[in-house]
Amino acid sequence: MLVILVKTNKGVVCLPLLMVKAIIFDSSVLIDIPKDKMRLALSKIVSYYFEPDKFLSDYAKAFKSFQKGLFTEVDFFTEVFKDYDIPMRTVKKVIDTHNSERDKLVKIRRNVMDTVKALSPNYKLGILSNMPREWFLRDAKRLGINLSFFNEVLFASDFKCVKPDKKCFIGICKALKLKPADCVFVTNHEIEATGAGNAGLSFITLGIPDSDFSIDSIAELVTMFEPSNDNIKQLHEVNMP
Secondary structure, three states, rough: EEEEEEEEEEEEEEHHHHHHHHEEHHHHHHEEEOOHHHHHHHHHHHHHOOOHHHHHHHHHHHHHHOOOOOOHHHHHHHHHOOOOOHHHHHHHHHHHHHHHHHHOOOEOOOHHHHHHHHOOOOOOOEEEOOOOOHHHHHHHHHHHOOHOOOOEEEEHHHOOOOOOOOHHHHHHHHHHOOOOHHEEEEEEEEHHHHHHHHHOOOOEEEEOOOOOOEOOOOHHHHHOOOOOOOOOOOOOOOOOO
16 A cells, blocks of 8 residues: 655654545645745835834734734734824835735745646645735735635635634635545644644645655655555535635
8 A cells, every 4th residue: 555654743654645635735835925025025115104113013913813814904904004193195105015015025836736736636635824815815816826726725714713723724624524634734834734733634844854754845745645546536626715
């Protein structure tokens, strides 16, 4: 029987390939968001108008509520700017520049759609993201990520909490109509891998050299999950967000 090595909260284990029915992606293994560059760009944008450190702190605090679905995008920016006595035209200019700079920095990772297309005939696929729904859907459209290949695309806002809370992982498994043990979570965040393990999923990390099991490229999943002749193809039921 073919097996794969995956890391769980109990250590590295051999998982029979036939047990794997779904591969769930953290959105950050599909889309690269360079947080340090984003923070620097945002600091430069607002430094002309006010002291950036407080603004960045306000932004981060409001963003957590935005992630959880407690704020709409309009609510988010309203909260960020509430303590600053500046004209609305200036607020609009900062927001427009913010969105423009974000579009320049946020990129699709290599081999994403080729990998997704190769895996989709044999496995249910999901995305579980901490990103605000509005931003991810805009990014996916702009970057050419075809969400019709995914059975479920769910967000922290769907559960009113953020990963690594295990409610997020259990929630997407339920949406896929699978047990956590049937699912593998792929992420480039160690803390989210731990959260997946705590929820009963196996997991693989991307680009974390000191992890017990890590891959360097998302394309490695194609070889890793190549189905044996005995595999039964999964029914591909698409549920668009």
